[in-house]
Amino acid sequence: MKRIEELSNYIAPYSVIADIGCDHGYLIKIAFDKGLIKKAYAVDNKTCPLENAKKNLSEYRDIIYLLSSGLTDIGIDTEVVAIAGMGGNLIVKILEDGFDKLKNVNRIIIEANRNTEIVREFAVNNNLKIVSEKIIEEDSMFYEIIVLEKGKMELNPKEIKYGPLLLKNKDEMFIKKWTNQLNIYINKKTNKLDEEIKEIKDVLNYED
Numbered sequence: 476m477k478r479i480e481e482l483s484n485y486i487a488p489y490s491v492i493a494d495i496g497c498d499h500g501y502l503i504k505i506a507f508d509k510g511l512i513k514k515a516y517a518v519d520n521k522t523c524p525l526e527n528a529k530k531n532l533s534e535y536r537d538i539i540y541l542l543s544s545g546l547t548d549i550g551i552d553t554e555v556v557a558i559a560g561m562g563g564n565l566i567v568k569i570l571e572d573g574f575d576k577l578k579n580v581n582r583i584i585i586e587a588n589r590n591t592e593i594v595r596e597f598a599v600n601n602n603l604k605i606v607s608e609k610i611i612e613e614d615s616m617f618y619e620i621i622v623l624e625k626g627k628m629e630l631n632p633k634e635i636k637y638g639p640l641l642l643k644n645k646d647e648m649f650i651k652k653w654t655n656q657l658n659i660y661i662n663k664k665t666n667k668l669d670e671e672i673k674e675i676k677d678v679l680n681y682e683d
């Protein structure tokens with residue numbers, strides 16, 4: 476829940492959300508409970524997850540349930556789109572396929588379980604800028620939240636990979652995630668990873 480709780484922190488000041496791939500519906504539940512939203516589109520392209528969301532959200536009104544792929548059927552009143560718990564490739568496909576639906580959307584909250592660099596590349600190439608980035612650890616897994624709004628940004632290859640704001644701040648979670656990754660690579664004992672290890676050590680300002 477820490478991950479979903481954190482996602483909810485990026486909704487304000489907007490109050491109409493479309494949660495793409497809503498599954499259990501917990502993001503919408505937390506957002507209503509915190510008084511953050513007045514309306515939600517709960518979207519999933521599979522019956523079981525959407526039924527799950529309906530069950531978990533039965534006590535809330537002003538939710539439109541859409542058995543639908545990606546952004547296809549979201550309303551024009553959507554202010555914030557959340558796409559979480561999927562790989563970067565799928566998230567980018569959803570954004571590409573439904574790009575025209577983002578015209579009135581002010582913010583996109585993304586949590587890609589892997590391939591976050593693909594999300595950042597997509598943002599650079601589609602006039603979206605990163606306004607927040609955060610790493611969350613839950614059940615020994617690291618999750619990266621990327622919040623996008625309209626606007627231009629340029630990123631170098633390191634910023635694409637590590638995240639421009641994460642790289643700038645290098646907070647405790649950033650150090651933990653990349654130290655963890657570094658140790659995984661070191662333990663693999665293959666010289667194919669030497670460059671990778673050198674780069675992470677450099678990012679973490681290791682001296683050896």
Ligand SMILES: C[S@@+](CC[C@H](N)C(=O)[O-])C[C@H]1O[C@@H](n2cnc3c(N)ncnc32)[C@H](O)[C@@H]1O
Nearest residue numbers: 495496497498519520521524543544545559560
């Ligand atoms: C792993 S769950 C993540 C659930 C929730 N967003 C979270 O972060 O915990 C991914 C959900 O996305 C749904 N999904 C996958 N592709 C989708 C698409 N193109 N459009 C809508 N939902 C999709 C799946 O059915 C599944 O319920």
